[in-house]
Amino acid sequence: MNIVVLGAGAIGGFYGAVLTRQGENVTFIARGKNLEHLQKHDLHIESIWGDFSVPVKAVPADDIPSLDPCDVVILAVKSTALMNVMPQLKELLAENTKILCLLNGIGNEEVLAEEFGAERVIGGSAFVSTIFEKPGLIQHVAEGKIVMGDWTKERSKLVDQLAEVLTKAGVEIEVSDNIRQAKWEKLLWNICFNPITALTQTKVGVALKNQDIYPIMKRIQSEYLAVAKAYNIHFDPEKADWIFEENEDAGNHKTSMLQDFESGKKMELDAIMGYVIKLAHEKDIPVATIETIYHLLRFAENEANKN
Incomplete structure (x- = not known):
């Protein structure tokens, strides 16, 4: 599965690293010192599941047009940054791309559905405690489960495929028919x-x-x-x-x-x-x-x- 992580902080960095370790094709959209570090060094995770380090593919937002079409965008920015990354999301969406929204709070999926169509949106909640300690280092200190489901309430094949991929990577997944x-x-x-x-x-x-x-x-x-x-x-x-x-x-x-x-x-x-x-x-x-x-x-x- 071709996955792009938009928001390479504590949440996105952790799940992206876990998927990368599993062998999935993951690209991180990053910026600043975090981007510089990830392009030169491994991403290290100190985890209750066991510490590990992985080399990752990290690119700036300006490189999005050169990326191959992706199946899923894992959206893990702060909710305060949602409107700022809408242009980047638009560039990332190929014909069948879906967005897994892992933002805190409520109201974010509604914004995405209005802008890109509800059929593209996978609502999600990450029950996890992670800390972005510094560029290249994320601490995973508790839990890790993701609850997700199609925003249209019509279960798609891609959601089941994504659930299978995350499960193989060691993440507990619950696919909900009532994600709201x-x-x-x-x-x-x-x-x-x-x-x-x-x-x-x-x-x-x-x-x-x-x-x-x-x-x-x-x-x-x-x-x-x-x-x-x-x-x-x-x-x-x-x-x-x-x-x-x-x-x-x-x-x-x-x-x-x-x-x-x-x-x-x-x-x-x-x-x-x-x-x-x-x-x-x-x-x-x-x-x-x-x-x-x-x-x-x-x-x-x-x-x-x-x-």
Whole structure:
């Protein structure tokens, strides 16, 4: 399978490396120091599945027109960069190319479907904890499962082929016939943990055990579930509470939003919180806790960018 990874950071770099090790034809679209490193050195993965290094093919976006047509684009940029990479995506799409969207939050697949057609979009959620330590080095510290499915709800042969390829590479795959539900389920964890850990500068385990933080996360959960219900997204009560189960992997996890804030990068506030707030307003559902944390983080981000 001919695969292009657009977004060679923590998520894209990890899955792209795993597929490369399996022998798939993978091309990374990269930039800056990361591109320079990958063109000269192996990509090294420090993983709970076992450390490994692989030589990879990495090219700049300017080289996209010279690439062979690809079967799948694994889209793994930050949701904040989605609109910036739309021209690159357009160049990558051959007649039958599909896009596996592994972006955080909800609303991204809708943007892709409107621009390129729903039949090209594979919705996806990566249940994985990875850290982009530096160019050429990615740490894989927890999980690794991908849930994915055709955005049209009509299961395609390519999705099954991609699932088989990823499974052979060692990735746990679930092909969902209701990927929208799966995306909302993934966002439940993200919206409860990402914003509050970024705001309080804490890891997940600290937030779970802290008597000041934990009740706030429960209020976020309650508001989010109310919005989901209004849009016919229903959660099993046990599944809704699994996010608060303590385990060693989760306890040591530093959320992507906290990583972005610490490194001075733009946080995925709109994909994780803003879109939910928008949907809540359309149904007149109060989400005061989510809105408060959203605006506090927006303020903190803007202040940090001034320095």
